[in-house]
Amino acid sequence: MSELTTKAEAAIPRSATTGEPVTTTARRNRLAIWLCIVSDATGTLALLVAYAYLWSLNVNDAWAPPKDTWADPLPFWLIFVGAVVAALAMWWAVAEIRHGHTGKFVAGSVIASVVALLALIGQIWQLSTFPFDITDGAYASATFWLCIATALHLSVVGFLTSAMIGRLRAGRITREDHSHARLVAMWMTWVCVAVFLGAFFATTMNASPNSNSPTFGTFQE
Numbered sequence: 359m360s361e362l363t364t365k366a367e368a369a370i371p372r373s374a375t376t377g378e379p380v381t382t383t384a385r386r387n388r389l390a391i392w393l394c395i396v397s398d399a400t401g402t403l404a405l406l407v408a409y410a411y412l413w414s415l416n417v418n419d420a421w422a423p424p425k426d427t428w429a430d431p432l433p434f435w436l437i438f439v440g441a442v443v444a445a446l447a448m449w450w451a452v453a454e455i456r457h458g459h460t461g462k463f464v465a466g467s468v469i470a471s472v473v474a475l476l477a478l479i480g481q482i483w484q485l486s487t488f489p490f491d492i493t494d495g496a497y498a499s500a501t502f503w504l505c506i507a508t509a510l511h512l513s514v515v516g517f518l519t520s521a522m523i524g525r526l527r528a529g530r531i532t533r534e535d536h537s538h539a540r541l542v543a544m545w546m547t548w549v550c551v552a553v554f555l556g557a558f559f560a561t562t563m564n565a566s567p568n569s570n571s572p573t574f575g576t577f578q579e
Contacts, residue, residue, distance in 0.1 A: 384537035390395060391541040395548045398511075402552045409496055409559050412496040414552045416494040416566035423498045424491040433484040434557035437508065440477030441515070441553045444470040445546040448519060452540050467526075470519040470546070471577075478512040482503060497564070504556040511549045518542045 413421060451466025485505050490498040522539055525531045531539055 363525070374553055381560065384535075387541055391544055395545065398548070398552070402555065405500075405507055406555055406559055409500040409504065410563065412500055413563045413566050414568060416568040417496070421496045421566040422564075423494045426565070427489040428497070429484075429490075429501055429560060431557075431561035433480060434561050436514075437477050437480050437484070438550070438553045438557045440473050440480065441512065441546070441550045444473040444477065444515060444546055445543065445550050446545040448522075448539070448546050451522070452536065452543050455526075455531065455533060455536045455539060457505055461530075463526060463539070464523055467519050467522040471516055471523075474512055474516040474519060478509060478516060481509045481512060485509070501560050504560055508553050510558055511552055515546055518545065528571065 415421075418441040447466045451463045451470065454462035454466060485502065488498070488502070492499055492502040519542065520533065522542060525538060
């Protein structure tokens with residue numbers, strides 16, 4: 359019985375970095391990525407709750423930007439589409455490396471990296487062309503922060519997808535040990551959810567429903 363167990367253990371591929379069975383490292387890394395997602399989700403949720411709270415309360419009638427110059431909704435959704443395309447490309451790359459197709463894995467990773475970079479550039483462009491400044495009311499401030507969070511998410515996505523190519527070249531991603539690539543795809547899926555929620559809030563919750571805004575006093579410099 360012990361001999362069979364030893365042979366079974368020997369048949370399990372080993373991690374190129376730790377020498378442990380790949381099932382062990384995959385399980386540990388999967389827990390880590392879920393902890394990262396949960397941690398990031400709390401920050402994203404805090405931004406969304408703050409946006410909804412300020413929108414619904416409209417303190418001192420200071421929610422709307424000057425002359426009700428709301429942000430153009432189209433860039434929000436184009437950036438979301440970019441995040442989705444990048445995630446789909448990464449999932450395709452994961453499916454291909456599972457069958458040993460390293461060339462297609464590289465292609466998928468490159469596509470994901472390029473699309474994520476384009477989405478990041480689009481997000482930076484949107485931030486720089488808003489028809490308001492970050493100090494022009496609660497809506498402006500909340501929208502800026504939602505977009506800054508999206509830019510940070512896309513920056514991490516771009517770094518991780520480009521790193522996949524380097525790890526493949528170093529022999530750390532193989533047909534037998536590809537859990538890191540799958541975890542990156544999982545993270546990118548969460549980023550799609552976060553970007554969608556930010557776009558949904560920013561494009562559907564513009565004018566405050568509270569016309570009788572409370573007054574919390576005035577501030578003087």
